[in-house]
Amino acid sequence: MTTEPATPQDEARTRILDAAEALLRRHGPDKVAVTDVARALKMSHANVYRFFENKAALFDALVRRWLGRLEGPLSKIAAEDGPAPERLKRWALTLHRQKREKVSGEPEMFAAFDKAAEHAGGAVRAHLEALERQLSAIIADGRAQGVWPAPTPTAAMDVFAAISSFSHPGIVQANGAADRSAELERVVKLIDSGLRAGG
Amino acid sequence: MTTEPATPQDEARTRILDAAEALLRRHGPDKVAVTDVARALKMSHANVYRFFENKAALFDALVRRWLGRLEGPLSKIAAEDGPAPERLKRWALTLHRQKREKVSGEPEMFAAFDKAAEHAGGAVRAHLEALERQLSAIIADGRAQGVWPAPTPTAAMDVFAAISSFSHPGIVQANGAADRSAELERVVKLIDSGLRAGG
DNA sequence: TTAGTTACAGATTTCAAGTTTTGTAATTAG
DNA sequence: CTAATTACAAAACTTGAAATCTGTAACTAA
Missing domain, CATH: 1.10.10.60 (Homeodomain-like)
Structure with missing residues (x-):
């Protein structure tokens, strides 16, 4: 780092x-x-x-750096060793809060990020992969801790899909960066129940 | 009708x-x-x-009519009386397929729909409310059938949030209208487990 | 060899003009 | 009273010329 x-x-x-x-x-x-x-x-x-190489590469690098900063607090949560379910909840809520803050607090950077996403920029792909790796780590911990007995190989991907409407730039922006923490918490609870039941 | x-x-x-x-x-x-x-x-x-009243109202009415047609097959599934879990899965998959077909098959209408959505058009709000009502019906049936013992009052809303990335226009379009049925099926399975466990 | 330059062609953006479109008002026809 | 019209001002859109920007090539400096 x-x-x-x-x-x-x-x-x-x-x-x-x-x-x-x-x-x-x-x-x-x-x-x-x-x-x-x-x-x-x-x-x-x-x-x-x-x-x-060109203008797009410059802005892609800029977005990559910015997203890297955003990922910081999340990777910390993923690397902790407390109970996985609580970490999953905190990770999801933190991601939601981060995205909302960026949308309303740094609209120029966010617009650049959005634009880079459209142009199939590698920065966004790298960001999504990083997030999914973190989620995979939390889920692996949950299995090791015995709370989630049998997560499927695609569990991290599936969980990410289920909560992505709370972090996807377009949706967050369309909602006026509204705080949907309460709803997200309920969705995570539902997912957690599903994982405990063994997928 | x-x-x-x-x-x-x-x-x-x-x-x-x-x-x-x-x-x-x-x-x-x-x-x-x-x-x-x-x-x-x-x-x-x-x-x-x-x-x-004005141009926006005209196009809003047009989008409303178009979305009404799209809702047809879904409301049929919601009104059936088979087992709720299977209907939930079929409903979600049908919604995903419908949206993908519209994106790739009727791009002009879809663009109009997208535009109406941005302008806070009532058509889109009405559409989302209709979908959530259908989902509520399926979940109420599940409770009545005893498969989902204690869904919370917000269950329909939460389930809709969890699967919305498979039907949200922006995301479907960004994915090039790709078929993500397999992933959606896994997410629905996860949610179903959660609901069975009592949310 | 790396950091930097100037010079240039082609693509893109800007800007002011003219044109179209939106939405309203006043009016006619049944 | 409803269906329709013409006429008009203000807003939004088009257009084409001028300016700017992108990306490359050929060059200089250390």
Whole structure:
């Protein structure tokens, strides 16, 4: 989890991403050009292309970094060793809260994230895979602890599908980032019952 | 379930909706003006406004009619009197299939539907309420049949939330209308287990 | 070899104009 | 009183020229 840039390449990439993120937050998305980023760093835009293949790759990297920060608290919960059912509930609620906060608190970054998602950007795929890995870990712990006797091989995927309407950007946004924690808690309870009963 | 227009008012409304739907299917959405609809019917556009408050109301009514047709097979399943768990599964799978078919088979209508949803159109709200009523009926049957002993008052809402990622337009579309029946079947099984265990 | 540059063609975006469309009002016909 | 019309202002959309942006190539500096 080192955020430190290692090679000079990485350092330059980080500086470019920092500048791009600052611009993105000031002016919204769609209004940040590669030339703007270059200008902010007092370099020619052609030089930016030495560090990122193209504009999409630059913003994909930006979204990847942003989503990585969002994943932090979640991976912590996944790595704990308390009772799995409580962790599953807390993990789901935290994910819901994170997404809501991003939608209402960082709308520019969120819009960029949405856009990257549309363009089949790797960042979003990587994010979803990371989340599913965390969920798999919690479920594996639940089996080890004996609370969930026989989760199927697809259990993590299935649970993720069942709670995804509480974290999917489009749906969260369509609901005006409303707090649906109470409903999510009930859905998790239902799933937990199902897992205890053995799928 | 009479589709027959009753009053002359309704007849005019139906003729207008028919014309609007035909135009919508030929040319996509965004390209159908109230003036076009009026021209197709050889009336002035001002006359159309005698039957629909405004353009949004016209398209909302169109979407409402379209969604009503989509709800048909589902309400039939909800009204059957076989075993509730099997009906829940079939209902969920049918909803998923319906949405996928609409996305890939009637993209213009679907786009109009999506647009209506964004504009907080009543049609979509009515659709969601109708679906939830059907789900409530199936769950009430399950309790009556003794398979699901103690569903909570919010059970239908919770189940709907858990399977909504398989029917939500945005998500279905983002997945390229892919068939996720197998996954949905697993999610329903999980929910069914949860309901049997008493939620 | 890596960081950086200038110069350029093609794609995309902007912006002001003209045009269409929306929604209303006043009016006519039965 | 309902079905329909014409006429109109304001909002939304189209269009095409000008400006900007993207991505590449050929080059310089350390």
